[in-house]
Amino acid sequence: xxxxxxxxxxxxxxxxxxxxxxxxxxxxxxxxxxxxxxxxxxxxxxxxxxxxxxxxxxxxxxxxxxxxxxxxxxxxxxxxxxxxxxxxxxxxxxxxxxxxxxxxxxxxxxxxxxxxxxxxxxxxxxxxxxxxxxxxxxxxxxxxxxxxxxxxxxxxxxxxxxxxxxxxxxxxxxxxxxxxxxxxxxxxxxxxxxxxxxxxxxxxxxxxxxxxxxxxxxxxxxxxxxxxxxxxxxxxxxxxxxxxxxxxxxxxxxxxxxxxxxxxxxxxxxxxxxxxxxxxxxxxxxxxxxxxxxxxxxxxxxxxxxxxxxxxxxxxxxxxxxxxxxxxxxxxxxxxxxxxxxxxxxxxxxxxxxxxxx
Amino acid sequence: xxxxxxxxxxxxxxxxxxxxxxxxxxxxxxxxxxxxxxxxxxxxxxxxxxxxxxxxxxxxxxxxxxxxxxxxxxxxxxxxxxxxxxxxxxxxxxxxxxxxxxxxxxxxxxxxxxxxxxxxxxxxxxxxxxxxxxxxxxxxxxxxxxxxxxxxxxxxxxxxxxxxxxxxxxxxxxxxxxxxxxxxxxxxxxxxxxxxxxxxxxxxxxxxxxxxxxxxxxxxxxxxxxxxxxxxxxxxxxxxxxxxxxxxxxxxxxxxxxxxxxxxxxxxxxxxxxxxxxxxxxxxxxxxxxxxxxxxxxxxxxxxxxxxxxxxxxxxxxxxxxxxxxxxxxxxxxxxxxxxxxxxxxxxxxxxxxxxxxxxxxxxxxxxxxxxxxxxxxx
Numbered sequence: 001x002x003x004x005x006x007x008x009x010x011x012x013x014x015x016x017x018x019x020x021x022x023x024x025x026x027x028x029x030x031x032x033x034x035x036x037x038x039x040x041x042x043x044x045x046x047x048x049x050x051x052x053x054x055x056x057x058x059x060x061x062x063x064x065x066x067x068x069x070x071x072x073x074x075x076x077x078x079x080x081x082x083x084x085x086x087x088x089x090x091x092x093x094x095x096x097x098x099x100x101x102x103x104x105x106x107x108x109x110x111x112x113x114x115x116x117x118x119x120x121x122x123x124x125x126x127x128x129x130x131x132x133x134x135x136x137x138x139x140x141x142x143x144x145x146x147x148x149x150x151x152x153x154x155x156x157x158x159x160x161x162x163x164x165x166x167x168x169x170x171x172x173x174x175x176x177x178x179x180x181x182x183x184x185x186x187x188x189x190x191x192x193x194x195x196x197x198x199x200x201x202x203x204x205x206x207x208x209x210x211x212x213x214x215x216x217x218x219x220x221x222x223x224x225x226x227x228x229x230x231x232x233x234x235x236x237x238x239x240x241x242x243x244x245x246x247x248x249x250x251x252x253x254x255x256x257x258x259x260x261x262x263x264x265x266x267x268x269x270x271x272x273x274x275x276x277x278x279x280x281x282x283x284x285x286x287x288x289x290x291x292x293x294x295x296x297x298x299x300x301x302x303x304x305x306x307x308x309x310x311x312x313x314x315x316x317x318x319x320x321x322x323x324x325x326x327x328x329x330x331x332x333x334x335x336x337x338x339x340x341x342x343x344x345x346x347x348x349x350x351x352x353x354x355x356x357x358x
Numbered sequence: 359x360x361x362x363x364x365x366x367x368x369x370x371x372x373x374x375x376x377x378x379x380x381x382x383x384x385x386x387x388x389x390x391x392x393x394x395x396x397x398x399x400x401x402x403x404x405x406x407x408x409x410x411x412x413x414x415x416x417x418x419x420x421x422x423x424x425x426x427x428x429x430x431x432x433x434x435x436x437x438x439x440x441x442x443x444x445x446x447x448x449x450x451x452x453x454x455x456x457x458x459x460x461x462x463x464x465x466x467x468x469x470x471x472x473x474x475x476x477x478x479x480x481x482x483x484x485x486x487x488x489x490x491x492x493x494x495x496x497x498x499x500x501x502x503x504x505x506x507x508x509x510x511x512x513x514x515x516x517x518x519x520x521x522x523x524x525x526x527x528x529x530x531x532x533x534x535x536x537x538x539x540x541x542x543x544x545x546x547x548x549x550x551x552x553x554x555x556x557x558x559x560x561x562x563x564x565x566x567x568x569x570x571x572x573x574x575x576x577x578x579x580x581x582x583x584x585x586x587x588x589x590x591x592x593x594x595x596x597x598x599x600x601x602x603x604x605x606x607x608x609x610x611x612x613x614x615x616x617x618x619x620x621x622x623x624x625x626x627x628x629x630x631x632x633x634x635x636x637x638x639x640x641x642x643x644x645x646x647x648x649x650x651x652x653x654x655x656x657x658x659x660x661x662x663x664x665x666x667x668x669x670x671x672x673x674x675x676x677x678x679x680x681x682x683x684x685x686x687x688x689x690x691x692x693x694x695x696x697x698x699x700x701x702x703x704x705x706x707x708x709x710x711x712x713x714x715x716x717x718x719x720x721x722x723x724x725x726x727x728x729x730x731x732x733x734x735x736x737x
Binding site (some may be wrong): 299 | 577580581611612615618619622648649650652687688697699700701702703704706
């Protein structure tokens with residue numbers, strides 16, 4: 001090998017890195033649709049869990065996660081058309097937490113949409129959140145795609161309004177995991193009726209993308225990786241050609257295909273949860289096509305957290321996960337198999353070894 | 359990863375080493391505290407190649423002014439660094455942006471340069487010759503002209519590689535330099551004698567307390583790795599620890615944008631990061647263009663660290679105490695300064711007391727190998 005070969009080798013190596021970056025930045029969602037839709041990109045940050053200690057003190061680790069995701073999203077090129085925040089901005093729904101989180105999100109240089117999480121909601125039932133971010137559920141159209149934000153973390157009225165002596169206790173009960181006092185999430189009849197009417201004006205070949213905090217599918221009830229009226233919501237979406245549901249709450253990478261609906265989760269910026277199949281105290285419906293990511297390095301606080309950008313092409317999404325101390329991943333809809341798939345790790349022989357060590 | 363293989367010439371190599379560093383190494387074993395040396399299959403060690411590499415390493419004719427050799431910034435008397443310079447000085451006293459890392463134990467590195475832009479020592483050796491602030495050549499041709507015509511080199515390249523004339527390329531030149539560099543291994547420090555050798559009195563009480571902080575409250579060992587039978591004090595990874603990047607926080611979108619948009623091509627990175635201080639602070643991001651690498655630099659070894667001040671990739675911290683204080687503050691040099699947005703998730707405030715900081719510094723002073731302790735005392 002002569003000198004020019006060596007130079008060329010390192011050049012090609014570097015170019016490889018470049019190509020990698022071009023194809024997978026952050027949680028970039030790329031929507032790809034047929035017909036009149038255009039390709040574009042948006043970013044998705046979720047589950048920051050900003051936690052107030054006292055006075056001006058907040059949990060440093062959760063702050064750092066959100067600060068970093070916002071700073072990185074601002075560097076995205078091509079620029080995203082907008083940014084979603086996927087819920088659980090706060091830990092216990094207080095004004096201090098929501099204000100502090102909103103202040104960090106305000107540094108985003110893009111148009112911004114927000115999804116309600118249970119940690120934002122159950123202290124004052126979303127009152128202060130609304131002052132900051134607006135309605136709890138809504139829809140809009142962008143470049144040929146119909147976007148819907150649902151508030152999927154509601155539950156029975158009796159549980160919400162009549163059971164708890166204080167709002168603080170209600171918040172803590174819903175924040176608990178495997179808590180017998182908890183209650184399953186649901187979209188609820190009123191909002192489903194709104195959704196039915198909202199979708200009436202949308203053509204059946206228009207791509208529909210739904211954002212919710214909890215999965216509009218049933219995965220693991222003990223931790224509310226679950227929406228109790230998921231089937232009814234899915235039925236409202238069943239007549240459309242291209243439907244994608246993007247959800248937070250689970251703090252891990254999941255993807256699934258149910259009928260015409262693709263499901264994809266986004267990462268948390270705060271901390272990772274274990275996969276239900278590795279926790280296994282209750283029946284788990286973890287989607288079979290999900291490839292678990294390798295688990296967190298105990299030293300690196302950001303490991304197994306992340307954010308994502310999404311490229312939309314022909315109405316379908318390609319979700320690019322920006323992962324710290326980890327290999328970035330892309331999960332995109334595969335038109336050949338009709339389901340979302342990890343671009344690199346779908347076949348068992350391609351999986352990187354730590355992924356089987358959780 | 360490139361396949362590495364144990365060299366058959368290990369014993370021969372040590373005989374040669376013993377001649378270079380008479381106090382350092384026994385002739386038959388790896389220095390205490392180090393893993394067995396590994397040599398790439400494609401570049402086996404031979405005594406003749408090592409000698410040729412040493413000659414090349416010290417040859418100032420490979421610079422545009424005839425005044426700078428590899429050894430100028432990697433001086434054996436300074437543990438193969440240019441301490442106490444903050445950043446290296448090349449031709450005509452031109453300065454780069456980075457503090458010269460030691461050659462010692464660099465054979466164990468999985469990537470070379472502070473940002474890991476070279477995969478091995480052979481590739482690394484190519485770049486300083488043509489960097490405008492290092493050795494300043496336009497291209498490698500003057501080196502090739504010299505080694506193809508200088509009688510001593512002609513003879514040596516014939517003997518080592520069985521090549522002459524235009525068959526000699528930069529591949530042979532850099533292989534010889536790398537082979538020489540791989541002989542520079544160094545352990546046997548007081549820490550090694552205490553931890554691996556069982557010599558109870560090799561460390562002072564303060565140093566032993568410092569070791570406890572090193573592996574516990576200080577969190578140092580998570581990156582500066584110590585293992586059961588060896589300690590290289592590296593993890594072969596890259597981290598944003600809040601040095602350099604802290605000074606350019608408002609410029610990150612502009613600077614990073616040049617790399618994301620590929621306005622700076624991969625082949626231009628070497629020159630760009632050594633001649634533009636602000637670009638330099640992007641760290642490994644300039645190489646990988648991954649957000650996770652923004653402001654990240656390679657974990658430095660801590661062996662002989664007490665002799666190689668100043669510290670960090672930019673030489674911006676004057677003393678080991680300054681370094682510990684920086685980490686104790688959670689990645690800022692002055693307590694209360696803003697933390698950079700891209701800080702590595704491993705860096706957080708440590709809540710060490712002044713006494714604990716002193717002990718930690720004392721521990722790092724126990725990592726000096728005897729052969730360099732001697733050169734230091736001769737300074």
